[in-house]
Amino acid sequence: MTISTPTPPTRRMRSRVAVASFIGTTIEGYDFVLYGLAAATVFGPLFFAPADPLVGTMAAFATYAVGFIARPIGGLLGGHYGDRIGRKTVLVASLLLTGIATTAIGLLPTHDTAGWIAPALLLILRVAQGIGYGAEWAGAALMTVEHAAPGRRGLTSSATQIGPSAGMLLATAVLLGLESALPDAAYLAWGWRLPFLASILLVAVGLVVRLKIEDSASFKQVVQTQQVSRRPVLESLRTHPRQVALTTGLRIAQNAFYYVYTVFILTYLAQGGISRETGLQAILIASALGLVTVPFWGWVSDRIGRRRTYLFGGIFSILVALIAFPLLDTGSFVLIVLTVVLGMNIGHDAMYGPQAAFFSELFDTRVRFSGVSIGYQIGSVLGGGLAPLVATALLAAGGGSPFWVIAYFVAVGALTVVTTLLSPETSARDLDARQDACTVSEPEHTLVS
Template identity: 50%
Template sequence: MSSTVTTSVATRGMSPRKVAVASFIGTAIEWYDFYLYGTAAALVFSKLFFPSFSPLAGTLLALSTYTVGFVARPLGGIIMGHFGDRLGRKSMLVLSLLMMGIATALIGVLPTFAVAGIWAPVLLVVLRVVQGFGVGGEWGGAVLMAVEHAPPRSKGFFGAWPQVGVPAGLLLANSVFMVMTSALGEEAFLQWGWRIPFLLSAVLVLVGLFIRLQVEESPTFQDVVNSGEVDRHPFVTLLRTQWRSVLLAAGIKLSQNSIFYIFTVFVLTYATTVLGLDQSVALTGVLISSALSLFSLLFFGWLSDRYGRRRVYLAGAVLSALFTFPYFWMLDTRSAMMIWLAMVIGMVAHDMMYGPQAAYFSELFDARVRYSGASLGYQVSSLIAGGLSPLIAVALLGVAGNHHWPIAAYMVVVGVISIVTLAVGPETHRGDSRGPRGVDGTR
């Protein structure tokens, strides 16, 4: 593609800033829904839906229902990626938002085990699957809208805006939980107060829906349409021509996704069940580190525009692997200040990877199959790392007698896998905005 066409893609249509902010707000609402479940699974669902088990077994079962959402994410990525490459990014973003919001609001009216017996956790799992399917297709569309509207030399920065929606959603979910538990007390919160954060999703979805309907279709996708290059079977074409890029994306993401869910979900269980601390200590740490991410993700996205996606990402992967054991040593001090410091350092290392990730994954794939490719690589890794990490961590905790070293060792292993994958992966930040055409990277 000529530089003239590339420039026109970046400059026509809506302002990249408006698209980035819209992507951020919509993504924040969707991830509020998704992380709300994670917080509830770690803190209250074991008592409400699995009350006949021991605290550790109940938590393990509650986190298993949490993991089910990750099983559905690759399927959502494949199906919505297919239609996103054929029909456009915008329509899939609207659909994903509706699926997430409706499923989350319905969780807020579910009967508990005491009322419905075994049907209570069954219905919980069904709604979690719907959540996972929706969020599986959401990420690819949100980041592509931001990246494909962005100027050629600022794709890392603008691509980081929907990434910021993730800690914003986490921050909002945990804030609502803290406010409700503080205002109502533990007994009232367990009886009925836990439902309010889920029901609030219905209001937020209306806001997100209004915003997303105002955003114009991606100019890059529109170029594909105008040139008559829309692929009728993008997923098949992806697996035939760019399967190496899918594997690269999955391997690169492994460390980032694994440590994120250990730092933000498992840490809630570790702090309360192993360290014997009040849940507010860990929740406060999550809030502090998430608030910092609102700025650090944008910084590292911008940094990747200057120094390269792979270089910044690799620095974060190395730092994360080196910090795993010190992270748990700091938690074990039981000092709130040390715990919060550990969570902040861990999140900064994570953000060095997650900030450039949107632009990096987008640039790995040709525009004709980009939604399918970025979504599949992202969501397969999310299933392996994000969905299983809290479950693996709790299981290792039980096997090791509440010692943290197997969990830290697991985090080092996934870190090494990402480091090796990055070492063999390409640098992309000076490439063509339409992406590679085929496995050899040529057009």
């Protein structure tokens, strides 16, 4: 039997895949961030109705964390089928699952009308969101990286990375607009539902785009040479355990800092008597800047290497954590915006920009989806999934003082810095080569052109 070599992607297909990944992760980001913002503002009184508002917020954040706990399930399912039947099929399924779950949240009864059934249904839909999102990111990242031209994987794959920023921008803008346009009573009664219901329209747009893309030449080559793994999840854990551990450690701080600046900050500012609108406006500005800064840091990683870029982001994030809360306590709009921009657009984005390429380059094609998904989603649970809940609990335990919150974020930042130092440089790696990326030594000076 003659095995033909798959045709390398054309420039048009590369562009189409980048756009499809961007639109898909924008929708997923919109859905997921929308839940986080609602958990910080309205889900407590609507679905849990406790006497203590802080307890209600913690209960809402607990359901938020459940979505992150469900992510590894989605990552395992997405990895298994993505490595066996293709990235495209999984991406379409993940988009449908998350979009339908988000739309259904907008139709839920509240605690006042349904009692305990309301938070139970919210929890179920949150799990569905988490499973869908767990399968989404790795597939979108792999599609852009595997289609990208050599030497441009960091920049090209940033199309996947700016999707969540665009989704956050959209979700924040919608909520900010509704909160400004509607009286508090109307917003709590029905206004909060509108952004969730609108998700179904976004999903329709995403499906049209995703159905027009193809799997990468790298994956097609694995299929044609009959090298498809029968159990890619188990194989990735058996043959790439160090890479899985590295992606987990690299993910933790980046994801934790993301959610402290986009979710927990709203609770912290509200405790200090600062309006939600101020926090949402700061997030809006940082999200808009992220559309530029994320690709910039992806491009930087193509020039100087993934490892150096990521290390800078981790160290800078720790430094910002030390000064962030005193700056927030001033109540100054300018200083609040400055804090979020420093934390998000410099510290966080220097890690997030090259992340899709960095993680993908660590694994072989036959188990890439599974390996990246496992490490990424475990890191998401330990990082962003627990961050708002842990930070809120530490804030309460400290009597409103942010001391222990700062200590927590310095600790997770230090973990990622150490992990980065233990990671190899991968930017010059041949994605189709059957090799252990952790044993490949590539001189860093060759990465600069």
